[in-house]
Amino acid sequence: MNRTTSRGRRTFLATLPAALAGIALPSWAKFADDQFRIGYQKAASTLVLLKAKGTLEKRLAPLGVKVTWTEFPAGPQLLEGLNVGAIDFGYVGEAPPVFAPAAGADFVYTAYEVPTPRAEGVVVAKDSPIKTVADLKGKKVAFNRGSDVHWFIIALLRKHGLDYGDIQPAYLAPADARAALERQAIDAWAIWDPFLAAAQSQGNARLLADAQGVASHHQFFLSQREYAQKRKDVIAITMDELGKEGQWIRQNVGVAAAQLAPIQGLDAATIQTGLQHYEHVYRPIDAAVLDEQQRIADTFHELKLIPRKITTKDAVLA
Structure with a gap:
């Protein structure tokens, strides 16, 4: 070694x-x-x-x-x-x-x-002013460090003309990230299913983008x-x-x-x-x-x- x-x-x-x-x-x-x-x-x-x-x-x-x-x-x-x-x-x-x-x-x-690209995505609050991936510039985006969504968020940003340094990463586990989104402590959350589906059906979240055309997942x-x-x-x-x-x-x-x-x-x-x-x-x-x-x-x-x-x-x- x-x-x-x-x-x-x-x-x-x-x-x-x-x-x-x-x-x-x-x-x-x-x-x-x-x-x-x-x-x-x-x-x-x-x-x-x-x-x-x-x-x-x-x-x-x-x-x-x-x-x-x-x-x-x-x-x-x-x-x-x-x-x-x-x-x-x-x-x-x-x-x-x-x-x-x-x-x-x-x-x-x-x-x-x-590949299962629909099984991960970025969500924002339903009333968030963020409407496109480009709107994430300068925003605080939560995800689990070192997980599949870590790669997804990098690939998603690059596809839309941004880079990793254009956001403020917030390294949070799923439960903590969902709570942070609900209390507006973060602007967006990158997550996988079934947490992704739960955020949309049970929480105050809407899908901004999934990994289709971005990452194989x-x-x-x-x-x-x-x-x-x-x-x-x-x-x-x-x-x-x-x-x-x-x-x-x-x-x-x-x-x-x-x-x-x-x-x-x-x-x-x-x-x-x-x-x-x-x-x-x-x-x-x-x-x-x-x-x-x-x-x-x-x-x-x-x-x-x-x-x-x-x-x-x-x-x-x-």
Whole structure:
């Protein structure tokens, strides 16, 4: 490991107490043959339903593998959990896999969801004078730092003749950002579904722009490198079950929304809107999607949002 990477890893680990506060992590043991530790976010509907139904546990039981689940508030924290060995597998958006390796994290891309650009957007208050993306110049825009909407807001600004330095970023978690928008402490909020759908249906928010024509909004399944090398069978079974669950959601979106409502704490109609913005179709990592990730990484480095250049292809099993 070079000095830059070593310093980055120390910085990365130094942030863990605050980033992981309140998260009940499992033992931070190293890779174990008889365990499969999954990190998920409550908004990750396919994983949430897979956990609720217990079908993965049944598939892995004959292999002597025990499944455990840990919830994270967002992708950056999930990647931190993966980096320190708290989990073996997880699901995040486009930006966390770029931020994490720049700080020394070691993981591999396993699969991705086909583009879902309608599943993220920027909202403003219904009575806001902001009518176009160009109107965001000089305004305070909230989003989760290092998450998929971090890339989205950069790409959106550039498409409309602005740059990242033209706004005032406010790094807020979803719940804090929604509260800030409602009390007019921020001017706009970049967020993903189902929070995006909830802000419009339950809050005083209107959609300014989504990611259509701006960003692919890929979602990624990532694995701890050693686990992916030694338990390819477990990873393959998991992706098979996720594919089946995704197909079931597409065919039963109303039922899926009803099942998710008590888990995600939102009404079924709002969840159904969010579900319809995702494709729930997963594919193995390929060169084209890695090239997209590389463009994101290069842009973040250009803006000095990550400390060093990274090569996304390094995060793929040989």
